[in-house]
Amino acid sequence: MPDHPLLLDIGLLARRAGEAIMAIYREDFDVEMKADFSPLTAADLAAQKVIAAGLAQIDPQLPVVSEEASQLPWSQRRQWERYWLVDPLDGTREFVKRNGEFTVNIALIEHGQPVLGVVLAPVTGELFAAARGHGAWWQVQSGADWERISTRALANPPVAAGSRSHGGSSEATLRRLLGEEYLLHPLGSSLKFCLIARGSADVYLRRGPTSEWDTAAAQCVLEEAGGAVLDLAGKPLHYNRGESLINPEFVAVGDANIDWPARLRDAGLP
Numbered sequence: 001m002p003d004h005p006l007l008l009d010i011g012l013l014a015r016r017a018g019e020a021i022m023a024i025y026r027e028d029f030d031v032e033m034k035a036d037f038s039p040l041t042a043a044d045l046a047a048q049k050v051i052a053a054g055l056a057q058i059d060p061q062l063p064v065v066s067e068e069a070s071q072l073p074w075s076q077r078r079q080w081e082r083y084w085l086v087d088p089l090d091g092t093r094e095f096v097k098r099n100g101e102f103t104v105n106i107a108l109i110e111h112g113q114p115v116l117g118v119v120l121a122p123v124t125g126e127l128f129a130a131a132r133g134h135g136a137w138w139q140v141q142s143g144a145d146w147e148r149i150s151t152r153a154l155a156n157p158p159v160a161a162g163s164r165s166h167g168g169s170s171e172a173t174l175r176r177l178l179g180e181e182y183l184l185h186p187l188g189s190s191l192k193f194c195l196i197a198r199g200s201a202d203v204y205l206r207r208g209p210t211s212e213w214d215t216a217a218a219q220c221v222l223e224e225a226g227g228a229v230l231d232l233a234g235k236p237l238h239y240n241r242g243e244s245l246i247n248p249e250f251v252a253v254g255d256a257n258i259d260w261p262a263r264l265r266d267a268g269l270p
Contacts, residue, residue: 001137001145001146002129002131002134002135002137002146003134004116004131004134006058006108006116006131007116007118007129007130007131007134008129009058010058010106010108010116010118010129011118011120011127011129011139013050013051013054013055013058013106013118014051014104014106014118014119014120014127015120015127015142016050016054017046017047017050017051017054017088017104017120018047018104018120018122018125019122020043020046020047020049020050021043021046021047021089021095021102021104021122022122022123023046024041024042024043024046025043025095025098025122025123029041029042029043030042031096038092038093039092039093039096040068040092041089041092041095041096043089043092043095044067044068044088044089044092045068045088047068047088047089047104048066048068048069048086048088050088051066051086051088051104051106052064052066052069055084055086055106062082062083062084063077063080063083063084064083064084064085064086065077065083065084065085065086065212065213065240065245066084066085066086066087066088066213067086067087067088067211067213068088068089071245073243074242074243077240078240080240081110081111082108082109082110082111083108083109083240084106084107084108084109085106085107085108085109085114085212085213085216085217085239086105086106086107086213087103087104087105087190087211087213087214087217088104089102089103089104090102090103090104090105090189090190090213090214091103091188091189091190091191093188094188094189099188100121100123100124101121101187101188101189101191102121102122102123102188102189103119103120103121103122103189103190103191103218104118104119104120104122105117105118105119105190105213105214105216105217105218106118106217107213107216107217107219107220109216109239109240112238112239112240112241113132113236113238113239114216114217114219114220114223114239115131115132115220116130116131116132116220117129117130117131117216117217117218117219117220117221118217119190119191119193119194119217119218119221121191124140124141125140125141125142126138126139126140126141126194127139127142128149128194128197128198128218128221129221130220130221130223130224130225131220131224132220132224134224135148135224135225136148136149136150136197136221136222136224136225137149138194138198149197149198149199149225150197150198150199150225150226151196151197151199151222151225151226151227151254151255151256152199152202152254152255153255153257154202154254154255154258155202157178157179157181157182157183158178158179158182158183158202158203159182159183159184159185159200159201159202159203160174160178160182160183160184160185160201160202160203160204160205161185161186161187161192161193161195161196161201161203161204161252162184162185162186162187162192162204163186163187163188163192163206173205173207173267173269174203174205176266176267176268177203177205177251177263177264177267177269178202178203185200185201190214190215190217190218192204192218192252193215193218193219193221193222193229193252194218194221194222196222196225196227196252196253196254197218197221197222197225197227197254198225199254201254202253202254202255203251203252203253203254204251204252205250205251206249206250206251206252207249208249209246209247210246210247210250211245211246211247212239212240212245212246212247213245214247215229215237215247215250216239218252219237219252222252222254225254226254226256227252227253227254227255227256228252228253228256228260229250229251229252229253230250230251230252230253230260230261230264231248231249231250231270232248232249232250232251232264232269232270233261233264233270234260234261234262234264234265237250249270251264
């Protein structure tokens with residue numbers, strides 16, 4: 001099992017948030033629309049409350065950036081060397097559809113890099129967890145044994161994880177990146193990264209906007225499993241880059257031995 005006490009504590013916190021989410025998931029719930037036209041439910045807010053309280057107990061001085069909380073301006077955030085980055089319910093569209101493909105994401109950022117990440121799938125109970133230098137781990141349900149996970153060599157044909165609810169990864173672009181023959185595996189939320197991390201897919205190409213809290217926890221899991229998350233210029237995805245909390249377009253990959261920057265250039269990306 002992971003030998004990182006903080007990682008285990010954050011995993012338990014994610015499970016408590018997952019319990020709050022599932023209490024609402026099992027009942028009827030209302031859906032509101034935020035200013036950016038993304039959905040919001042009571043489950044988002046319930047998970048936010050649990051996580052905020054839990055992180056405050058762990059380290060009351062450490063700042064938190066979360067999708068469901070107001071954000072401090074860049075003039076203050078630019079001074080941060082270490083902070084939490086949270087999406088209390090990643091994949092609210094999947095939650096509303098009741099397809100189970102949503103997650104709780106909690107990451108610790110140091111100097112712009114995710115150094116600890118936890119991704120929980122509340123419906124299945126699967127928990128993915130990683131910390132810098134401590135590997136990536138998977139617990140199939142609460143109380144189960146932990147399993148060390150790792151990415152695989154690029155398969156033939158490759159498997160591309162794709163967004164369940166967002167377009168943007170065109171077939172033509174994937175063919176240029178992976179070749180004519182590839183398989184597509186649609187999946188919601190940050191579970192796409194986790195699919196690659198445990199060696200069941202090879203690539204996730206994201207064209208279009210995502211927010212920093214959508215990717216950080218799963219990026220840590222994938223990197224510790226042996227993969228990488230790169231912008232379309234081939235550089236690792238970084239955080240707290242400026243006023244905007246929107247990520248550049250990116251590709252998540254499992255086989256880090258491939259020259260992905262060269263493939264991105266050959267594919268005409270960005």
